[in-house]
Amino acid sequence: MSALGLSPAIAEFALRMGDSCLILGHRNSEWCGHAPALEEDIALANTALDLIGQTQLWLELACEAEGKGRTSDQLAFLRDVSGYRNLLLVEQPNGDFGRTVMRQYLFDAWHLPLLKALMNSTDKRIAAIAEKAAKEVAYHLERSADLVVRLGDGTAESHARMQAAVDFLWPYTGEMFLADALDEELVASGLAPEPGSHKAAWQEHVTRTFADATLKAPEKSFAQKGGRRGVHSEHLGFILAEMQFLQRAYPGARW
Amino acid sequence: MYAQMVKTEAKRVRSLDEMEPQERAFQERIDAGQKIEPKEWMPEDYRKTLIRQISQHAHSEIVGQLPEGNWITRAPTLERKAILLAKVQDEAGHGLYLYCAAETLGISRDQMYEQLHSGKAKYSSIFNYPTLSWADIGAIGWLVDGAAIMNQVPLQRCSYGPYARAMVRICKEESFHQRQGFDIMTVLCKGTPEQKAMAQDALDRWWWPSLMMFGPSDDASVHSAQSMAWNIKQDSNDELRQKFVDQTVPQAKFLGLTVPDPALAWNEAKGGHDFGEPDWTEFFAVIAGEGPCNRERLEARRKAWGDGAWFRDGLTAHASKQAARRQAAKLAAE
Ligand SMILES: [Fe+2]
Ligand SMILES: [Fe+2]
Numbered sequence: 001m002s003a004l005g006l007s008p009a010i011a012e013f014a015l016r017m018g019d020s021c022l023i024l025g026h027r028n029s030e031w032c033g034h035a036p037a038l039e040e041d042i043a044l045a046n047t048a049l050d051l052i053g054q055t056q057l058w059l060e061l062a063c064e065a066e067g068k069g070r071t072s073d074q075l076a077f078l079r080d081v082s083g084y085r086n087l088l089l090v091e092q093p094n095g096d097f098g099r100t101v102m103r104q105y106l107f108d109a110w111h112l113p114l115l116k117a118l119m120n121s122t123d124k125r126i127a128a129i130a131e132k133a134a135k136e137v138a139y140h141l142e143r144s145a146d147l148v149v150r151l152g153d154g155t156a157e158s159h160a161r162m163q164a165a166v167d168f169l170w171p172y173t174g175e176m177f178l179a180d181a182l183d184e185e186l187v188a189s190g191l192a193p194e195p196g197s198h199k200a201a202w203q204e205h206v207t208r209t210f211a212d213a214t215l216k217a218p219e220k221s222f223a224q225k226g227g228r229r230g231v232h233s234e235h236l237g238f239i240l241a242e243m244q245f246l247q248r249a250y251p252g253a254r255w
Numbered sequence: 256m257y258a259q260m261v262k263t264e265a266k267r268v269r270s271l272d273e274m275e276p277q278e279r280a281f282q283e284r285i286d287a288g289q290k291i292e293p294k295e296w297m298p299e300d301y302r303k304t305l306i307r308q309i310s311q312h313a314h315s316e317i318v319g320q321l322p323e324g325n326w327i328t329r330a331p332t333l334e335r336k337a338i339l340l341a342k343v344q345d346e347a348g349h350g351l352y353l354y355c356a357a358e359t360l361g362i363s364r365d366q367m368y369e370q371l372h373s374g375k376a377k378y379s380s381i382f383n384y385p386t387l388s389w390a391d392i393g394a395i396g397w398l399v400d401g402a403a404i405m406n407q408v409p410l411q412r413c414s415y416g417p418y419a420r421a422m423v424r425i426c427k428e429e430s431f432h433q434r435q436g437f438d439i440m441t442v443l444c445k446g447t448p449e450q451k452a453m454a455q456d457a458l459d460r461w462w463w464p465s466l467m468m469f470g471p472s473d474d475a476s477v478h479s480a481q482s483m484a485w486n487i488k489q490d491s492n493d494e495l496r497q498k499f500v501d502q503t504v505p506q507a508k509f510l511g512l513t514v515p516d517p518a519l520a521w522n523e524a525k526g527g528h529d530f531g532e533p534d535w536t537e538f539f540a541v542i543a544g545e546g547p548c549n550r551e552r553l554e555a556r557r558k559a560w561g562d563g564a565w566f567r568d569g570l571t572a573h574a575s576k577q578a579a580r581r582q583a584a585k586l587a588a589e
Contacts, residue, residue, distance in 0.1 A: 022333075029327045033320035034555060053337060077331070250450070
């Protein structure tokens with residue numbers, strides 16, 4: 001890393017973190033005013049707000065580490081699909097509320113142990129963002145796990161919907177623990193943990209929660225992957241078309 | 256206003272001498288500026304009127320999420336997105352406080368939803384207009400939250416304790432919303448010619464519906480007179496509208512925008528603005544369900560409620576299973 005904090009590896013890593021927060025925050029915010037209970041409207045907006053706040057921190061770090069003079073808004077609003085580095089899991093459509101809850105849970109259970117590990121990053125900026133985010137995400141996880149249990153072990157219908165959500169989303173979880181060359185570089189310099197290293201914590205949390213929820217993880221599954229390389233599902237293009245509309249329609253305007 | 260044309264059952268406002276001792280004592284407490292609390296005696300019409308008013312106010316907060324929520328996914332910057340999310344979350348919170356305040360009067364939240372979904376209960380006419388551009392988000396904060404503040408500030412001192420306390424919490428947030436809305440407008444007006452035109456277009460479309468929020472003149476309304484006697488309404492609709500115009504016109508001038516009213520003029524003698532009459536035919540049509548977005552708004556709320564039934568049933572079922580398990584564990588331990 002240079003004296004100015006320039007580091008292509010940190011920039012790329014910050015994009016991976018920030019983009020997942022941004023896209024999940026976007027998906028959650030689509031529920032605004034349409035959730036099944038007023039308390040859920042409030043909670044979803046709150047989670048989305050935390051995630052957008054985390055997005056700002058990660059993307060600002062990406063800008064700083066990249067050193068090309070771009071702003072976090074330029075990163076968010078002017079990159080196309082292939083430039084996005086989020087997990088495929090978070091761009092999946094909301095589906096019913098059960099799928100939204102399950103997506104949030106699977107993400108939170110991965111996000112928290114990762115952030116806790118990042119609090120020990122050799123880069124102080126990464127450690128500081130992780131520390132702030134971990135406090136928020138601990139609460140997200142508590143909430144999403146609780147909802148998974150209550151709905152899984154609720155009525156026959158709520159159980160069936162939650163099981164369908166697990167079955168649908170499971171193939172998108174494998175990607176969270178895959179390592180590539182960038183990860184090796186990050187691990188070597190103590191910037192970030194090996195992605196597979198918090199799989200056990202995730203697995204343990206999911207097993208416990210699913211047991212309480214009377215849900216089953218699919219025995220056989222495959223991993224959909226590509227988000228980290230910018231190879232996404234068809235859904236991301238539509239998210240960006242909507243999200244980036246104003247910045248694209250009025251180039252250079254200030255808002 | 257968020258509660259418009261709330262009806263009482265009064266044919267006329269009675270004097271203290273005409274009241275039975277219990278009601279007279281109640282009215283004297285109100286006249287002395289005291290708060291009425293949920294467990295205390297109150298006239299049936301006071302209770303019913305408050306339920307109508309508070310639930311209408313709550314429904315407005317909830318339906319009001321929809322036109323603004325419409326732009327969260329398209330907000331132009333991360334910061335604007337966060338601010339708008341926080342605002343819409345506040346509005347949902349306002350709905351929650353208000354439903355809780357109404358529940359102290361002996362109606363459940365589910366009953367109030369039922370009345371909203373069946374069309375029996377109303378919500379503010381303003382939320383039946385569409386948000387067509389980003390500037391509409393600025394105009395709503397500036398004008399709609401601005402108009403809401405006009406009558407909510409005095410309601411902090413209204414006679415019903417839970418309603419007054421809900422208003423105290425709500426008002427703090429509303430003035431923040433108004434500042435944020437005005438800030439969006441300021442940035443647009445200093446921006447490109449297209450942005451300025453967007454801001455003017457928003458003002459053109461939101462000005463008259465904002466004036467209609469206060470409702471038609473109620474100087475001759477027995478309902479308003481009764482509500483004022485009960486101190487659950489403090490100013491007449493025309494007084495509030497005048498205040499709103501006088502506050503807003505200089506702000507529009509500051510922005511360099513034109514208020515779309517040819518009759519608008521400063522009247523030195525009255526120390527306020529003269530202004531044109533809103534189109535009340537349009538107002539009554541919107542109230543009757545014929546506004547541009549009435550059907551979408553109500554349909555969105557009904558759908559959210561209907562689609563969410565399995566979710567709420569699931570939580571209820573889990574809670575009773577847990578209770579049964581605790582009971583069984585207790586028996587086993589004995
Ligand atoms: Fe509000
Ligand atoms: Fe507001």
